[in-house]
Amino acid sequence: MxxxxxxxxxxxxxxxxxxxxxxxxxxxxxxxxxxxxxxxxxxxxxxxxxxxxxxxxxxxxxxxxxxxxxxxxxxxxxxxxxxxxxxxxxxxxxxxxxxxxxxxxxxxxxxxxxxxxxxxxxxxxxxxxxxxxxxxxxxxxxxxxxxxxxxxxxxxxxxxxxxxxxxxxxxxxxxxxxxxxxxxxxxxxxMEPTSLQVVTTGAGCQNFRIRVAGKAAHGALRGEGVSAIEKSIVILSALDSFEGKRNRKKHPLIPGELPFPICVGKISGGEWASSVSEGVLIEGRYGILPGEGLLAAREAFEDALEKASLG
Amino acid sequence: MxxxxxxxxxxxxxxxxxxxxxxxxxxxxxxxxxxxxxxxxxxxxxxxxxxxxxxxxxxxxxxxxxxxxxxxxxxxxxxxxxxxxxxxxxxxxxxxxxxxxxxxxxxxxxxxxxxxxxxxxxxxxxxxxxxxxxxxxxxxxxxxxxxxxxxxxxxxxxxxxxxxxxxxxxxxxxxxxxxxxxxxxxxxxxMEPTSLQVVTTGAGCQNFRIRVAGKAAHGALRGEGVSAIEKSIVILSALDSFEGKRNRKKHPLIPGELPFPICVGKISGGEWASSVSEGVLIEGRYGILPGEGLLAAREAFEDALEKASLG
CATH class of the missing domain: 3.40.630.10 (Zn peptidases)
Known part of the structure; x- marks a missing residue:
């Protein structure tokens, strides 16, 4: 000093x-x-x-x-x-x-x-x-x-x-x-907290909302419906593997095991315990690489979701 | 007639x-x-x-x-x-x-x-x-x-x-x-609807609420938290395989592929898109076999969840 x-x-x-x-x-x-x-x-x-x-x-x-x-x-x-x-x-x-x-x-x-x-x-x-x-x-x-x-x-x-x-x-x-x-x-x-480290670059981020659709039915006949909660698991797991892929690349100025996390912060769906849920809303935060650009990052995100929805 | x-x-x-x-x-x-x-x-x-x-x-x-x-x-x-x-x-x-x-x-x-x-x-x-x-x-x-x-x-x-x-x-x-x-x-x-069939027995059911705990953290550092939403997937998947097991036995008077369904009707958790969720509430309906008894059915359900939580 x-x-x-x-x-x-x-x-x-x-x-x-x-x-x-x-x-x-x-x-x-x-x-x-x-x-x-x-x-x-x-x-x-x-x-x-x-x-x-x-x-x-x-x-x-x-x-x-x-x-x-x-x-x-x-x-x-x-x-x-x-x-x-x-x-x-x-x-x-x-x-x-x-x-x-x-x-x-x-x-x-x-x-x-x-x-x-x-x-x-x-x-x-x-x-x-x-x-x-x-x-x-x-x-x-x-x-x-x-x-x-x-x-x-x-x-x-x-x-x-x-x-x-x-x-x-x-x-x-x-x-x-x-x-x-x-x-x-x-x-x-x-003035963000950084554990007293000087940080000269940072990951970007974008918040997202994903709506998952289902088809309502009485829970006793749940086979006649399509559960949006069940389908949400597919989406959550797709986000998880997409996050894994994106974090293979490391950035010299951004430390940590998970420099570009995808955090699903909120989930809500269904209206009644005994009904097959016809809609789920997933909300989260999507970490973006320095220099990646918002548009490219969004496209990659949407591609990953599209593949999961079709697959 | x-x-x-x-x-x-x-x-x-x-x-x-x-x-x-x-x-x-x-x-x-x-x-x-x-x-x-x-x-x-x-x-x-x-x-x-x-x-x-x-x-x-x-x-x-x-x-x-x-x-x-x-x-x-x-x-x-x-x-x-x-x-x-x-x-x-x-x-x-x-x-x-x-x-x-x-x-x-x-x-x-x-x-x-x-x-x-x-x-x-x-x-x-x-x-x-x-x-x-x-x-x-x-x-x-x-x-x-x-x-x-x-x-x-x-x-x-x-x-x-x-x-x-x-x-x-x-x-x-x-x-x-x-x-x-x-x-x-x-x-x-x-006077329940039965598609005009005379039905002389029926599956029972019990509604349930499951609270899944997590540990809050900022989404950018999600590795420092424990996501209750992520943990909920473990619970949902345990309910799914428990349902599969219970529906292997068929009952002569209850038709259908899934006579004793477990329907997860509602899910909600998390307070903020960019925070690791510290709690999720799962609500649903649990199909019970005729003659099984409420207490035995509850115990089986709780056992399945306990194994999933520990596993």
């Missing part, structure tokens, strides 16, 4: 660590599950203003965003805010972006949490609560980094822009909106 | 066929999905009174019913009616019971119906609508049979008791309630 310059040391010494932990606890306690991010975004705006950042905020135009080829979303939103806090003078293009999201995924089965997911606690120097790691701590850290720079009396020659975005967990509509608003820079740091 | 006696002929000639079809249409148009049977039961009471039957009706005591070893239910009910119409003098034990249910299963995907499920239609001599066959036509036929006997001026020496029951589709709580109310007879005719 390089030695710190005196300016860097001054900034680090100005870090408000207690304020940072308090901020994380406050933000985690706001239940900003995907689609309900506005109170969290307003809280971030207030914090940015207190820190002394210039804040740009705007209502997202979801209709306009949906036209973009990179658009992807799962949650139906009627409204949502974009928030960018800025410090430093000069052209944005010469600056640096910090990007963090406020949305969190649902907390799952409450009984399995050691403490309530939206009542964060500090235990043994760690914050516990839904979204603490992914990524409210990261977002707050960026803002407190800006605060430390301010408090140290350091002036930046190029702008630092902190983007607080929504919808990261379901396709990234908030970051897309920031790009479309004109936020481009020389570099960007995404 | 034996020749009809003059009395039988007189009764048949008194059959109000148009009234019967109208009654079926009226009853089908009442959306008596399991748990919402009371309007249909009140309608049946009124019809029975018009026909001239003595009507016994009572509120079901679900707490009391739940204590019975033969109790089984899937739908949460806060209230429900028992309805029995009676004609003829003499001891009930010497009489005959007609048993029919008013509850229907949900209609499934509306778009697949050629006409709305609760707006019945007569087409080519058949009634189309949810529950027309199973079994509002049967129940109405029993009441109109009683009406024909009345209209023909025939007096029965032993009682005819028509039971209109609820909850047949989810375990038979209504028939259990009628038995517990004291309705026993020399014989009973259940």
């Amino acid at each position: 390089m030695a710190l310059t005196s300016v860097e040391k001054r900034v680090l010494d100005s870090m408000d660590r207690k304020g940072l932990v308090d901020a994380i606890l406050d933000l985690v306690s706001i239940e900003s599950v995907g689609g309900a991010e506005t109170p969290a975004q307003r809280w971030v705006m207030t914090l940015m203003e207190e820190v002394g950042l210039e804040v740009d905020s705007w209502q997202l135009d979801f209709k306009e965003l949906a036209k973009h080829p990179g658009h992807s979303t799962e949650v139906d939103r009627s409204s949502g805010l974009g928030v960018v806090g800025r410090m430093g003078t000069g052209l944005a293009e010469d600056g640096l972006i910090y990007n963090g999201h406020v949305d969190v995924v649902p907390p799952g089965i409450r009984e399995r949490w050691s403490s309530p997911p939206f009542e964060p606690q500090v235990r043994e120097g760690k914050v516990f609560g839904r979204g603490a790691v992914d990524m409210k701590a990261g977002l707050c850290s960026a803002i407190f980094a800006a605060k430390a720079i301010k408090n140290a009396g350091v002036t930046l020659k190029t702008p630092l822009m902190i983007q607080s975005v929504i919808g990261e967990e379901d396709g990234g509509v908030g970051t897309l909106a920031a790009i479309m608003r004109g936020y481009k820079a020389r570099g960007a740091v995404v | 034996m020749a009809l006696t003059s009395v039988e002929k007189r009764v048949l000639d008194s059959m109000d066929r148009k009234g019967l079809v109208d009654a079926i249409l009226d009853l089908v148009s009442i959306e008596s999905v399991g748990g919402a049977e009371t309007p249909a039961q009140r309608w049946v009471m009124t019809l029975m009174e018009e026909v001239g039957l003595e009507v016994d009706s009572w509120q079901l005591d679900f707490k009391e019913l739940a204590k019975h070893p033969g109790h089984s239910t899937e739908v949460d009910r806060s209230s429900g009616l028992g309805v029995v119409g009676r004609m003829g003098t003499g001891l009930a034990e010497d009489g005959l019971i007609y048993n029919g249910h008013v509850d229907v299963v949900p209609p499934g995907i509306r778009e697949r119906w050629s006409s709305p499920p609760f707006e019945p239609q007569v087409r080519e001599g058949k009634v189309f609508g949810r529950g027309a066959v199973d079994m509002k036509a049967g129940l109405c036929s029993a009441i109109f049979a009683a009406k024909a006997i009345k209209n023909a001026g025939v007096t029965l020496k032993t009682p005819l008791m028509i039971q209109s029951v609820i909850g047949e589709e989810d375990g038979g709580v209504g028939t259990l309630a009628a038995i517990m109310r004291g309705y026993k007879a020399r014989g009973a005719v259940v």
Whole structure:
């Protein structure tokens, strides 16, 4: 590690660590599950203003965003805010972006949490609560980094822009909106948790929905129907072997046994225990290789499913 | 077929066929999905009174019913009616019971119906609508049979008791309630559709719920979790081979390739497309052999699942 310059040391010494932990606890306690991010975004705006950042905020135009080829979303939103806090003078293009999201995924089965997911606690120097790691701590850290720079009396020659975005967990509509608003820079740091590793590339992903059809019948005569649940097993097994194939290639910058996973996260089907199910919905996340391209990845996915359906 | 006696002929000639079809249409148009049977039961009471039957009706005591070893239910009910119409003098034990249910299963995907499920239609001599066959036509036929006997001026020496029951589709709580109310007879005719075959025995069944546990993780790191959806495939496949084993034995009075089916009617699990699912609920119907006994059947089922879970 390089030695710190005196300016860097001054900034680090100005870090408000207690304020940072308090901020994380406050933000985690706001239940900003995907689609309900506005109170969290307003809280971030207030914090940015207190820190002394210039804040740009705007209502997202979801209709306009949906036209973009990179658009992807799962949650139906009627409204949502974009928030960018800025410090430093000069052209944005010469600056640096910090990007963090406020949305969190649902907390799952409450009984399995050691403490309530939206009542964060500090235990043994760690914050516990839904979204603490992914990524409210990261977002707050960026803002407190800006605060430390301010408090140290350091002036930046190029702008630092902190983007607080929504919808990261379901396709990234908030970051897309920031790009479309004109936020481009020389570099960007995404505040995702990486176990403190610097990560310079990442797998892509796309969420998917698969509808499996069946034919209803009374369960007592189930041979007269076609079970969509039974057919779903064919689809799940096809996804499993497709995943295996795609993960044979390794990427030098993406570690792990399964760098491009296919995760089936949700399944639901059937209306009645005693009826043959006439429909199943499968929802999941499809890992994409760097440089593969969305269209090629989609085609490969659809091909694999088509073969399974015919086979 | 034996020749009809003059009395039988007189009764048949008194059959109000148009009234019967109208009654079926009226009853089908009442959306008596399991748990919402009371309007249909009140309608049946009124019809029975018009026909001239003595009507016994009572509120079901679900707490009391739940204590019975033969109790089984899937739908949460806060209230429900028992309805029995009676004609003829003499001891009930010497009489005959007609048993029919008013509850229907949900209609499934509306778009697949050629006409709305609760707006019945007569087409080519058949009634189309949810529950027309199973079994509002049967129940109405029993009441109109009683009406024909009345209209023909025939007096029965032993009682005819028509039971209109609820909850047949989810375990038979209504028939259990009628038995517990004291309705026993020399014989009973259940008005279930059998393609006009006389059926003197039937497979039993029990509904089941299986909870499959997993361990949550982000979909991008799905190897760190345990997918309850993936584990469910093991369970589904175990149920499939267990069903195969049980259907090797045939029963002389129960025809078909699959006399004792196991139908998985519903599956649901996972909260988010991009999360490893930590729980799946599987619901279905388990066919039971005549004379097998509920306890033995349950044990066999639980054994099969236990082996699959360990294997």
